[in-house]
Amino acid sequence: MIDIEMNIRIVIGILVLFLIGGAAFSVSAQEKKPEPCPDAQTQFEMNQCAGKAYKAADAELNQVYQKLVAMLDDEEKTQLKNVETTWLKYRDANCEFVADQFKGGSIRPMIHALCLADMTRNRIAEIKNQITERDQ
Numbered sequence: 001m002i003d004i005e006m007n008i009r010i011v012i013g014i015l016v017l018f019l020i021g022g023a024a025f026s027v028s029a030q031e032k033k034p035e036p037c038p039d040a041q042t043q044f045e046m047n048q049c050a051g052k053a054y055k056a057a058d059a060e061l062n063q064v065y066q067k068l069v070a071m072l073d074d075e076e077k078t079q080l081k082n083v084e085t086t087w088l089k090y091r092d093a094n095c096e097f098v099a100d101q102f103k104g105g106s107i108r109p110m111i112h113a114l115c116l117a118d119m120t121r122n123r124i125a126e127i128k129n130q131i132t133e134r135d136q
Contacts, residue, residue: 043106050113057120
């Protein structure tokens with residue numbers, strides 16, 4: 001009986017450590033990612049701010065895309081155009097899926113725009129890496 005109680009205490013202790021570790025990880029992850037709209041007071045303002053974040057990311061994507069295009073020959077340009085078209089379809093479909101968790105809710109436009117912005121920033125990083133690799 002004592003062994004069972006000790007085992008239970010050990011298991012509970014381990015679970016508590018995992019919970020504390022998970023909470024600490026969650027807080028540190030949140031600290032690293034800045035709040036996109038810290039001054040927004042209403043859901044409408046948050047939706048507007050998220051939309052602006054997406055538009056800014058999209059504008060930057062267009063700039064880095066054009067920089068990469070300028071480095072390519074005709075065959076590579078065609079290949080990149082096909083890749084980008086496929087990526088855009090994936091990004092849009094994925095963000096629709098993510099946002100549809102909140103279908104009918106006032107938060108949905110914000111979730112959708114933040115997803116678009118996040119995926120677009122990731123694509124910007126990918127293209128910048130390709131530019132860097134081609135410059136070497």
